[in-house]
Structures are given as C-alpha cells and as structure tokens.
Amino acid sequence: MTSAAALRSHISSTLGTRWDPAFGLDRRPVPESLQTGIPAIDELTGGLPRGSLTEIFGAASTGRTTVMFSLLAQATTRDEFCAVIDTTGAFDPESAERGGVRLPQILWIRCGGNAEHALKATDLLVQAGGFGLIVMDLADTSTQQARRISLASWFRLRHAVEKTSTALVAIAQNVNAASCSALQLNLRQTQVLWSGKLLKGLRAEAESRKHYRVRTAAFTAQR
Amino acid sequence: MFACLHAAGNLPLLLECARQFSPLVEETSPDTVVLDIDGLEPLWGTPDDIARALMQRNGVGASVAIARNPDAAIHVARGIAGVTVIPAGGEACVLAPLPLNLMGGSASPETAETLDLWGIRTFGELAALPPLGVAARLGDEGVHLQRLARGEADRLLRLPGEALNFEEAFELDYPLELLEPLSFLLARMLNDLCARLAARSLATNEIRLRLDLENANPHTATLRLPVPIRDPKAFLKLLQLELSDHPPAAPVLKVALALEPVKPRAQQHGLFIPVAPEPEKLELTLARIAGIVGAENVGSAERLDTHRPDSFVMRRFAAQRPEKSQAAVLPEETHLALRRLRPAAHAQVLAQDSRPVQIASAPARGRVLACAGPWRTSGEWWLPNAWNRDEWDVALNDGGLYRVYQDLSSGRWFIEGYYD
Numbered sequence: 001m002t003s004a005a006a007l008r009s010h011i012s013s014t015l016g017t018r019w020d021p022a023f024g025l026d027r028r029p030v031p032e033s034l035q036t037g038i039p040a041i042d043e044l045t046g047g048l049p050r051g052s053l054t055e056i057f058g059a060a061s062t063g064r065t066t067v068m069f070s071l072l073a074q075a076t077t078r079d080e081f082c083a084v085i086d087t088t089g090a091f092d093p094e095s096a097e098r099g100g101v102r103l104p105q106i107l108w109i110r111c112g113g114n115a116e117h118a119l120k121a122t123d124l125l126v127q128a129g130g131f132g133l134i135v136m137d138l139a140d141t142s143t144q145q146a147r148r149i150s151l152a153s154w155f156r157l158r159h160a161v162e163k164t165s166t167a168l169v170a171i172a173q174n175v176n177a178a179s180c181s182a183l184q185l186n187l188r189q190t191q192v193l194w195s196g197k198l199l200k201g202l203r204a205e206a207e208s209r210k211h212y213r214v215r216t217a218a219f220t221a222q223r
Numbered sequence: 224m225f226a227c228l229h230a231a232g233n234l235p236l237l238l239e240c241a242r243q244f245s246p247l248v249e250e251t252s253p254d255t256v257v258l259d260i261d262g263l264e265p266l267w268g269t270p271d272d273i274a275r276a277l278m279q280r281n282g283v284g285a286s287v288a289i290a291r292n293p294d295a296a297i298h299v300a301r302g303i304a305g306v307t308v309i310p311a312g313g314e315a316c317v318l319a320p321l322p323l324n325l326m327g328g329s330a331s332p333e334t335a336e337t338l339d340l341w342g343i344r345t346f347g348e349l350a351a352l353p354p355l356g357v358a359a360r361l362g363d364e365g366v367h368l369q370r371l372a373r374g375e376a377d378r379l380l381r382l383p384g385e386a387l388n389f390e391e392a393f394e395l396d397y398p399l400e401l402l403e404p405l406s407f408l409l410a411r412m413l414n415d416l417c418a419r420l421a422a423r424s425l426a427t428n429e430i431r432l433r434l435d436l437e438n439a440n441p442h443t444a445t446l447r448l449p450v451p452i453r454d455p456k457a458f459l460k461l462l463q464l465e466l467s468d469h470p471p472a473a474p475v476l477k478v479a480l481a482l483e484p485v486k487p488r489a490q491q492h493g494l495f496i497p498v499a500p501e502p503e504k505l506e507l508t509l510a511r512i513a514g515i516v517g518a519e520n521v522g523s524a525e526r527l528d529t530h531r532p533d534s535f536v537m538r539r540f541a542a543q544r545p546e547k548s549q550a551a552v553l554p555e556e557t558h559l560a561l562r563r564l565r566p567a568a569h570a571q572v573l574a575q576d577s578r579p580v581q582i583a584s585a586p587a588r589g590r591v592l593a594c595a596g597p598w599r600t601s602g603e604w605w606l607p608n609a610w611n612r613d614e615w616d617v618a619l620n621d622g623g624l625y626r627v628y629q630d631l632s633s634g635r636w637f638i639e640g641y642y643d
Contacts, residue, residue, distance in 0.1 A: 038557055061624040065560035065643040077553055079544050080497045090562040092640065093524035093535045099560060100553040103524050107540045109512060110520040121512045128508040130500030130542070139562065139643065165498060192593065192618045199595045199616040201559050202624060202642065221559040223616075223642075 031182075034133060034167045037070040037100075040217035041206050045183060050167045052182035053158045057172045062187040063204035064139055064171050065090075066099070066221040071133060071169065073100030080132025083107040083125050087118040088140040107131075115145050119153055126160040126168065134161075138172040146176050154180040184209045190218065199223050224270055225380070226277055227296035229255045230285035240281040244273070249293065249380040252327070255300065257293045259380055274306045290314055294329075295374040298346070301325045314374020319347030323372075330368055334361055338368075346372040389416050389427070390481040398437045398474030402466055405475060409462055412480045413455040426451035426487035430458055432465075435477035442471040449541035450502040451485045457503040464510040499542045509540065530602050531610060532639070533563060559642050561626065567637035570627060579617055579627065584638050589619035597629075614639070 033047030048054045048071065056064050068084075075082050082105060084091055089110040093103055107125075111117040115138060122136045138146045154177035161168045170177060175184055186207040193200040201222040208215045226244075228237045237256045241248040244267070247259040260273050267273045270289045277287045288300035290309040295318060299307050302321035309317050322345055323330070323338060330338070337360075343349050349372040357365040370376040391412040399405050409432075420426060428451045434442040444465050452458070488502070500508075513521045522537035570584035580591050596615030603609045614628040624642040629635070 037553065059622060060641055061622060061643050063559075063643065065562050066557060069560045070557055073553055078497055081499055081542050089565050090640070091524075092533070092561045092563045093526050094533070095558070095561040097526065098554070099558045102545065103526070104538075104543075104545060106523055107509075108522065108524055108537070109516060111516050112520065114516075117516050120515055124508050124511055128500055128504045130498050130505070132497055189622055189624075192624055194593055194595065197595050199618075199624070199642075219557065222556045223559045 032165060034071065035074050036067055037074040038067060038219050040219040041067065041185070044206060044208050044215055044217040045185070048167050048169065049182050050165050051162055053154070053161060053168045053170065053177055053180055054183040054185070055170050055172065055175055055177055055181040056185045056187065057174055057176075058187035058204075059173060059189070060139075061202065062189045063202065063206075063219070063221055064187055065095075066204075067185070067187070067206075068135055068137070068169070068171055069096050069099035069101055071167075072096065072106060072135070073102075075133040075167075076100075076102035076105040078132070079105075081105050081107065081130065082133040083109065083131050083135070085109045085111065085118045085121050085125070085134070085136045087111045087115055087136075087138050088113050090137070090140055113141075115141050115149060119149055122157060122168075123153075123160065126157060126164075126166065129164055129166070131166050133167050133169065136168070136170045138170060138176070141172065143172075143174050146172050146174070149176060151178060151180065154178070182210070193220070224260050224289055224291060225257055225293045225296045226260045226270075226273060226287060226289045227251075227255060227257045227293070227300035228277060228281055228285045228287055229297075229300035230281070230283045233283040233285070236283050237281065237285060240277065240285075243280060244277065247380055247382060249382060251293075251297060251381075255297055257296060257380060260289065270308050274308050278306050290374065292374065292377045293380060294371050294376050294378070298325050298371070298374075309374075315347075315350055315372075318372065318374050319345065319350065321346045323349060326368065326371060329371060331364060334364055334368065337361065387423070387425075387484050389419055389484050390479065391416055392477065392479040394477045395475065398476055400474045402463070402470065405466070405478065406459065406463055408478055409480065410455070410459050412478065413458050413462075416480060416482050417453050417455040417458070420453050420482065420484060423484070424487065425484040426453040427482040428452070428485050429483035430462070431481040431483075432462060433479040433481075434471050434475045435479075436471055436473040437476055439471075439473035442469075442475075444469065448502070448506060449539060449543070450488050452503055452506070453487065454503050457507055460507050461510050464507075464514055468514050499544070502542065505540075505542055530600065532600070533565075561640050562643050563640040564638055567628075567639045570636045570638050572627065572629070572636040579615055579636075582617065582619060582625070582627065582636075582638070587619060587621070587623055587625055587638055587641070589621045589623075591617050592620055593618045599631075601631075616642075 031049040031051050033049055035042050035047045058064050072082050109121050125134055158180040186209055188205045190205050191203040201220055203220045205216050205218050231254045234253050241256045241258040245258040249257045251257055267276055274287050274289050286300045286304045288296045288307045290296035291311050295314040302325050357369050393408055428448045430446040432444045446461050509521055523540045524535045525538045527534040568584050568586050570582050572579045573581035594615050594617040597613035599613050601611035611631045612628045617627055618624050626639045628637055628639055
C-alpha cells in the first residue's frame, strides 16, 4: 500500500462517517451488460455495457447488421423495448424477424439519409428513457458525413445514457465517438461461405478495441 | 326525510317544483318524483310547512307525502290525495289501509298473483304476515315487499347521472395570431378539463381541438393516444407540437377543446419486469421526432401477409408488451442480415450464360467473384404492380455480398440490398 493510500485509510478509519467521500475515489459499479446472442462476441466482450455507448464498425458485409439484429432479438425476448434510428432506411423487417426480433417492440425511425436528424432523434430517445437498447444506424452513412457529428454531441449522448439501463449502440463504417464509447467492436469479413451454388453465410472476425486491449473472436452468420 | 309529489302526466312541472326545494330529486316514474328534504328546515320550516309549500307551488294539484323513507312517501302520495305528513314510526299505520297494487313494479307478476290467491289485498295484511313464513314461501322478494308494506324499506335516491361532457370553448375578444398566447389559453382549458377528469377518476385517449378562424374554414386537430393519460402538461406540449407542425391558416377567433373520457390505465409493476418508456414521455418524444423526420417515418413495422418482397406497414408504436402466448423463440443459429436499398438501385449488369459477371451501379461496382441463383419469384399478376423477377446472391471483388435481381418484365437489373 502506498503512503498516500495508507494515510487516506487511516484518516477514513479515524473519522468514520465524518469522512467526506469527496476525498475518496468515485468507484463506478461494474455496468450491467446486454448479451449479443453471439457466443464468440459475448465471450470476447462479456456483452455490451448498459449505460454506455458502444461502437460497432466495419465495411459493408462484415456482419454489423447481423450483430445488431442479434442484439435486438436478445433485448426484445427479455420484454425490453428497443429503438432503431435508421439513418438511410435500410432496416429490413423480414430479415429482422428471421433473426428473432419481435417487431412490435421495436421503434423504427427512418431519417431519410440525414445524419443530423438521426442524432437529434437519438438524443430525444435517450432523454425519454425506458428503452433497453437504442441503435443508431450510420452503417450506410459516408465517413465524411458521420464525422460531421461533433465529439461534443457524442459526449452528450454518453453523458445522457450514463446511469440508465439503456445500451446505446452506434453502427458505422469507422470509429466516430472515439473516447466517448466504452466499447468498440471492429468487424471484418473473413470468408463468404458457399455450399455448392448456394450462399450459405459469411464468417467474420470481431475485434474488441478499447483501452489498449485488442482481442478478436470469429463468428459465422448463416443465410 | 323525503317528500313525494304525485300527479298524473305532469312530470316536467313536478320536477321543476321539486328542484325549487332540493337538488336531490329522483324521477321515480312519469307521474311521481321524490326529493330529499333533509336540511331544509331553516329555509322552509317544519315538514308540515314544507309539504304545504310543495302543495302551493306545484300548480297541478299533486298529492304530497312526507315520510322517513322514499318508498313510504311514494306509496302514501299515490294512495292518499292532498297533503300527508307521516311522523317517524307511524308509516305502518298510514300505509295499512292502502291497496297492494300501489307497489307497482316492486312485486313481480308471480308474487302479486300469489299474494292475491292468499287474499292479501292491503299493505296492512301483508305487514301482518309472519316474516319467517313470508321468507320461506316468497324468498328475498317477499321479505322486501313486507318491509315496504311496513314502511321500513330504506334506500338512497336514484339521482339522474350527469352527462359526461368534457368540452370547453373560449371565444376571443380579438383574433389571436401567435401560437404563444394561444398556448396560455389551451393550458388553462386543459387544466380545467383534466381536473374534471380527475374528479371522476377518468383519463383520456383522444383530444379534439377546433379553432374557428377569421375568414377561413375552422382548423381541427385530433390527437389519439395509445394509452389513457391525464397529464395537462403533456397534452399542452402535444398540442403545441401539433400546432407548430400544422399551424392554423388565419388568426384564431374561438378555441374549443374536447377530451374523450375513458377509464385510466391500470398497470401492475413488477420487480423483475424490465423498464419500459413512460407513455406520457414517449408520446411527447415521438411527437417531437415526428416533427423532425415526418410522422410516416416513426413507428413499428408490421409485415404484411404476402410474398411480395419488402412488404410492411408502419404502425403506431405503443410500448405494450406482447401476451405470454406470443413469446418468440430465439433462433438457434445467427442469421445473416440483409440491408435494403430503398428504392432498389438500378444497375448495369454484364451477364455470361445468363449469369452476372460484372456489376456497375452507384452503391456497388465490381467483378462478380461468385454468385448463386437465379431464384425466380412472381406474384399478384392480376395487379398493375405485379412482380416477376430472378434473384441472385453475388459476391463482388470489393468484398460486398449483394442481392441483385432482374425484373423479367422490363429486363432491367437492380441491387435490392446487401448482406451484412
């Protein structure tokens, strides 16, 4: 134990309840997590943290939407309500339902390609509270347009979602929120699976990038 | 104490007379009204004075009876003309000579026939029967009739219920051009209406606003809520959002608001039930978002019962959990998701042996590395927008995995979306 820690411990034990916690460290409890439903990613990350912002990013056909649908399916099966802020209107109800998503529990907001509208809608939904999962889908938004969302806006979102049980997930082509996200998942396609002349699925690799820890896990999505 | 007025065919006059004395008036039948005269002594004097005043004021020569309970007063008024005031405890004596047919609908035809067969013709004869015997032979109805005959049956007056009308209107001295002063008016009206709803333990799921405009047709707006709410602040915000999205075309001359009364929402919260958005907050949030992206772009998707690709409708989102019987089962495998391009992007496709080998389009461009298909689908040929197409799953050299299709009616190729 360092001398400072020993001194603090001594003062704390001497003063008892009169010890002002302002002098202590604000120890944040381990956040609850929302399982993705993909065992490899859950093992890698322990689930997506609630009350935090998670970024899932990668190029097209790397499994970002598959992970999103799996998350939505997990949350809606737990009787939670979710919101999808769909910047470009790419959400496919049929595909989502096949993935186990309960559509009546999903609030779908189409923003007509306007990332600013998506940001405003996300902000309003986070402020309203009560949603188990809010997904801001910027997957088809160009990197230049997504980067127009300022870090201050991401910080506000992170701050708004703190101390709630909502998991806020942003899906994009690249990292946008930087240090405002508690978890970053980089997805890469590793193989397209064909079975004879049939498309069977794709295999992808998820890389968890945050705070100097880079770990990877592979998963397969079936057609 | 209760007073009864009885006169054939003069109900409006009887009611008018009774309401001059008391607000608690029962319309017993088309020729009889009963009023509660408790507490009228300081104004009108003793029951005898009240009876005489009623007699003088009714103007139709109605018979008046005052008794300790409404039924005794009714029977005496029907049976004895003029003014009768029955002292407390003297009901049985006054009622005794009256014929049983004065009870009207109190006795069922079967019971009335039985009593007639027994030779019971008057109140006094019925009152004199042994109670246990009456109960054994005529049941509850017989017991009740005997209590009526003895003048002992007490009850509350059946007062006509007020029509539930939650409407307010406000005519302005001068036309209002701005929404802000209009909001003040709406706030006041909503507060009053919600207080009236609260007084009756009701809520509302529909708000109707009507603005009469200067030299223009009235502006109307109807807000329908998925769950009953009784929060004037939330209603005001919703109306403000509605009016800012669809402002009236001319200055406002008159404001009218109506709330549809419904039973409030009853919800059992549980310790282990996940949180859900609060309906009031959710409605406001959805209204705000609808103001940004358009109301048609906010909701929850419901798939249509058809094979047509991408068929769904947007329903209003309501944070209501499904029944347990609708519990969904998670698929065992992770399904590959499709992202759609809406509308499907037109593509230039180079084909060899009817298989795509090169694709050029705005969202995707490249050489086809592998493909699967064609999967032919068609349907609704009897409609102008029938579909008939060959679908392909293609992997391009840019790493993208696309779903493309050729419209067989036009021969054109489209990119429907990509797997992600």
